[in-house]
Amino acid sequence: MGTEAVGTLAYDAPAAKVDRRRLIEQLGDAVRGLVAATCAAEAPPEELERAIAGTRQLAEGLRGFARPLGTASSSEDPLLPHLYPAGHGAGNPVAPPVHVEATEEGVRSRITLGRQYEGPRGRTHGGISALLLDEVLAYASTSAGRGGFTAYLNTSYHQAVPIQVPLEIRARIDAEDGRKTTVKGFIALESDPEVPLVSATALFVIPRADYEGNQK
Ligand SMILES: CCCCCCCCCC(=O)SCCNC(=O)CCNC(=O)[C@H](O)C(C)(C)COP(=O)(O)OP(=O)(O)OC[C@H]1O[C@@H](n2cnc3c(N)ncnc32)[C@H](O)[C@@H]1OP(=O)(O)O
Known part of the structure; x- marks a missing residue:
């Protein structure tokens, strides 16, 4: 074992x-x-x-070894991180290498983005910043035992997020209301972690048991 x-x-x-x-x-x-x-x-x-x-x-x-679309990889395990999601899958080369850890107030991820995530020269593409925030904010909801799908993700871009510079992303739960969880978070420089470069508020909604989006 x-x-x-x-x-x-x-x-x-x-x-x-x-x-x-x-x-x-x-x-x-x-x-x-x-x-x-x-x-x-x-x-x-x-x-x-x-x-x-x-x-x-x-x-x-x-x-030649491709599994059919919509089927799980034989290497997936319900107790281990998913390998292929576009937001964090370690086996997915398109996914930024996101690792999240618990903090006293929520969660934190430290990441340095490679050249493939560049939008304007030297700056991270805004959609990649949103992807990172969606991922880490969702993790904050999941690790509090809530989870849910992103219903909205409101992002504000205050300053450029540099490429190839260590970053820190933090998120914490702001409100819980039945199936709804509001989470806030931001991306900052690891060297200046209190100054948000991009901030976000997201609503995660736990779907009803009969929600058709749950059907495979
Ligand atoms: C078990 C799930 C595990 C998830 C893993 C983590 C995922 C990582 C993050 C993602 O990227 S998820 C992928 C991107 N998101 C989606 O694909 C979600 C697409 N949307 C949906 O599937 C449905 O709209 C959703 C499940 C979010 C809500 O469907 P419901 O049928 O449960 O919504 P309903 O109309 O019953 O609303 C429930 C509550 O949420 C509120 N709500 C829903 N959408 C909203 C919205 N967009 N803005 C504001 N409020 C919203 C709604 O007003 C209501 O509030 P009240 O209970 O107070 O009345």
Whole structure:
């Protein structure tokens, strides 16, 4: 059996699954690095052609093992973090590498964004800031035992969020009302964590049991 941390608990997942999850996370990290390098590369044509051929070959190899759309990966486990969501999945190279930890007042995530998340030169794309806030604010709701789907996410962009600079994202529950949870949070520089660069308020609604969006 292999042990993975789940919050503060240790969970003995089957060793083969743990090993496989590590490989999936390493592949996600490797491809994320490739994507960042791709967005930064001022390479000569022959190097670009070599990269195109090599990447296409790798993609073709993996495509042969694709699971059908809408089915869960065999490596998923109800007690372990999901591997592929676009907001945080460690196995998803498009997802920013979000790790969230509990704090006394809510949750916090520390992250440094790569070149692939750039919008205006040197600045994070506003949609990526919203993605990060949706993710971390949702985590605050979930870790308080509430969860729910995002009904709205109101963002205010105060200052540029820099690329390749350590950031801190904090979130806390503002109000609870039946199925509704209002959460507030912001992105700041890790070096200046009290000054919001982008702030957000989100409403998460726990769907009714008969909500058709729950049907698979
Ligand atoms: C178990 C869930 C696990 C979720 C994991 C974390 C997810 C990570 C964050 C995401 O990105 S979620 C994906 C993006 N969001 C969605 O896809 C949600 C799409 N919208 C929906 O599915 C439904 O609109 C929703 C479940 C949010 C609400 O449907 P309901 O049928 O439960 O809403 P209903 O009309 O009964 O309203 C319930 C309450 O919420 C309020 N409400 C709903 N939408 C609102 C809105 N947009 N603005 C303000 N209030 C809103 C509504 O007024 C009402 O308040 P009161 O109880 O006080 O009357």
